[in-house]
Amino acid sequence: MEYFDYVIVGGGSAGCVLAQRLSAVPSLRVALIEAGADTPPGRVPPEILDSYPLPVFCGDTYIWPELTARATRDSAPRVYEQGRVMGGGSSINVQSANRGLPRDYDAWAANGASGWGWEDVLPYFRKLERDVDFPDRELHGKEGPVPIRRIMPADWPPFCNAFATGLRKNGVAPLHDQNAEFGDGFFPAAFSNLDDRRVSTAIAYLDESTRKRTNLHIHADLRVERIVMEGRVARGVVALARNGERVRFNANEVVLCAGALQSPAMLMHAGIGPKEELNALGIDCVIDLPGVGRNLQDHPSLTFCHFLAPQLRMPLSRRRASMMAARLSSGIAGGEASDLYLSSATRAAWHELGNRLGLFFLWCNRPHSRGRVQLVSADPAAPPRVDLNLLDDPRDIARLACGVRTLAKIVAASGLGENSRDFFPAAFSARVKALSRVGAGNALLTSLLGRLLDGPAPLRRMLIERFFTRGQRLADLLADQAALEDFIRANVFGVWHASGTCRMGDASDPAAVTDTAGSVRGAQGLRVVDASLMPRLPSANTNIPTIMMAEKIADAILARRLPGHADIASRADYRHAFLKVS
Numbered sequence: 001m002e003y004f005d006y007v008i009v010g011g012g013s014a015g016c017v018l019a020q021r022l023s024a025v026p027s028l029r030v031a032l033i034e035a036g037a038d039t040p041p042g043r044v045p046p047e048i049l050d051s052y053p054l055p056v057f058c059g060d061t062y063i064w065p066e067l068t069a070r071a072t073r074d075s076a077p078r079v080y081e082q083g084r085v086m087g088g089g090s091s092i093n094v095q096s097a098n099r100g101l102p103r104d105y106d107a108w109a110a111n112g113a114s115g116w117g118w119e120d121v122l123p124y125f126r127k128l129e130r131d132v133d134f135p136d137r138e139l140h141g142k143e144g145p146v147p148i149r150r151i152m153p154a155d156w157p158p159f160c161n162a163f164a165t166g167l168r169k170n171g172v173a174p175l176h177d178q179n180a181e182f183g184d185g186f187f188p189a190a191f192s193n194l195d196d197r198r199v200s201t202a203i204a205y206l207d208e209s210t211r212k213r214t215n216l217h218i219h220a221d222l223r224v225e226r227i228v229m230e231g232r233v234a235r236g237v238v239a240l241a242r243n244g245e246r247v248r249f250n251a252n253e254v255v256l257c258a259g260a261l262q263s264p265a266m267l268m269h270a271g272i273g274p275k276e277e278l279n280a281l282g283i284d285c286v287i288d289l290p291g292v293g294r295n296l297q298d299h300p301s302l303t304f305c306h307f308l309a310p311q312l313r314m315p316l317s318r319r320r321a322s323m324m325a326a327r328l329s330s331g332i333a334g335g336e337a338s339d340l341y342l343s344s345a346t347r348a349a350w351h352e353l354g355n356r357l358g359l360f361f362l363w364c365n366r367p368h369s370r371g372r373v374q375l376v377s378a379d380p381a382a383p384p385r386v387d388l389n390l391l392d393d394p395r396d397i398a399r400l401a402c403g404v405r406t407l408a409k410i411v412a413a414s415g416l417g418e419n420s421r422d423f424f425p426a427a428f429s430a431r432v433k434a435l436s437r438v439g440a441g442n443a444l445l446t447s448l449l450g451r452l453l454d455g456p457a458p459l460r461r462m463l464i465e466r467f468f469t470r471g472q473r474l475a476d477l478l479a480d481q482a483a484l485e486d487f488i489r490a491n492v493f494g495v496w497h498a499s500g501t502c503r504m505g506d507a508s509d510p511a512a513v514t515d516t517a518g519s520v521r522g523a524q525g526l527r528v529v530d531a532s533l534m535p536r537l538p539s540a541n542t543n544i545p546t547i548m549m550a551e552k553i554a555d556a557i558l559a560r561r562l563p564g565h566a567d568i569a570s571r572a573d574y575r576h577a578f579l580k581v582s
């Protein structure tokens, strides 16, 4: 049995950051335990490195295949992809590197997460990044572990230029840098990517020199089964190896970095959560914390495709397909500035069919609906029940409906095509996902379907309506608000930005699960550091905000332990120079 200062559960976006930062202090013994495979330098699988991300999360190898979620109250559970590999979400995600808006973080601070306002978090956004395009801008960092880059308009393929034309004609202005200009506009999207290769947190933070540290013990393919509690004190964890062997790790502090669905589940299995519900499952409640598992948020989203004429397609060898996005405002009552986000990709899937389709992702920022993670069994191996509860608040569906109308106008003005039936809703359904699995059978089938799409236009539209839309036409939906809302309810899903289920907050807030450094209320030696902590979803994808949070909390942990450790946020000169603190 080994003893550690910190046992980190989950080597995902947050876990890798903490492992690197905490183990930089040689006197601290740190263990990182990841359920999935390791991706050490030189042995990162090519499908993870690929700039084109869809194949990696359409297969089962790097996800938790039994983790499902209901999108709305009425929908059936569907696989909700979450990374199960070193790097977690950052190893399988779309690589978008979006900070969100200053007001997102100012609202965190104003609502009880003191110390998390924009001025407080900016140093950590700078610390984590190496912005390849804007290294010398005041808001950017140039020495951090995560390279961030964009594909600038000069290198955009014709599909992006057409999308930009549609946006301009609808009064949307161009911006250069989504992470430093905070109004509405369209822009070259930022990515955590270098030389057309993904950079996960495993790649960025667990580099060769970090892995050589004798005080850092990295364990992969080991699933933490439970937290060992002695009363309210966490003493360590028990983990299960693939061969069925159980291993115990003793620790001064257990840090849960298992993601927004599994961290709250682990707390509940340890007896920390809503007392009545835990008791009903036969779990003794150690700390009655009703907020555990509540406040689940994701961005409600819809996907659309446009048939691409041959001159609008990219060669399959050009891997990065997603390169521009836009922030827009719905302008509806109950909406807010920049409450819609639109991203695009010049290829909808890896194959010959997907290469003939341009993809649009529409989501609603600042959703008001809240979902929940609940245990269904006392068995720690049973996945939790996940209800995203999207669109529960009518303001969310109203804004998405407005977004669909806006997108249709943008596409109509883009010059992508003449016939509105070539632009159609294309949910990321189980059928579409099955077709997106990489394999010889799918390659053959999709190359056949692709060739048919290039046939006569009536045949193409018939195929589109058969395969993707089940006869539904966008023009009909746009003509009938009730039909449009029914369609949205039936097709909405999240964009894998699960967050908020162990939210941090003020000690006086009964729904807060942790303090503002992630320490679980009422417990000792137990902390959560991952997307679960977010009080409210930022107007952004969640990877970079999660990394920022892990950087900030790592700094706070070290500042408390080591007298003289510089707390970057308290230094006046952070705006003018990148500061290395460890």
Ligand SMILES: Cc1cc2nc3c(=O)[nH]c(=O)nc-3n(C[C@H](O)[C@H](O)[C@H](O)COP(=O)(O)OP(=O)(O)OC[C@H]3O[C@@H](n4cnc5c(N)ncnc54)[C@H](O)[C@@H]3O)c2cc1C
Pocket: 009, 010, 011, 012, 013, 014, 015, 033, 034, 035, 036, 057, 081, 082, 083, 084, 085, 086, 087, 088, 089, 090, 092, 093, 094, 095, 096, 097, 098, 222, 223, 224, 225, 257, 258, 259, 260, 262, 495, 496, 497, 498, 529, 530, 531, 532, 540, 541, 542, 543, 544, 546
């Ligand atoms: C398909 C997909 C696309 C996305 N696209 C983007 C994007 O383009 N840009 C963006 O910013 N965000 C994106 N996101 C979201 C972003 O990646 C996540 O918000 C972020 O990775 C969350 O980080 P985390 O540390 O909270 O959890 P994770 O990164 O999920 O890490 C949790 C880790 O814990 C491990 N784990 C869980 N339970 C156990 C256990 N019992 N024992 C041991 N290990 C365990 C998991 O295997 C995992 O590695 C996407 C996510 C997905 C899934």
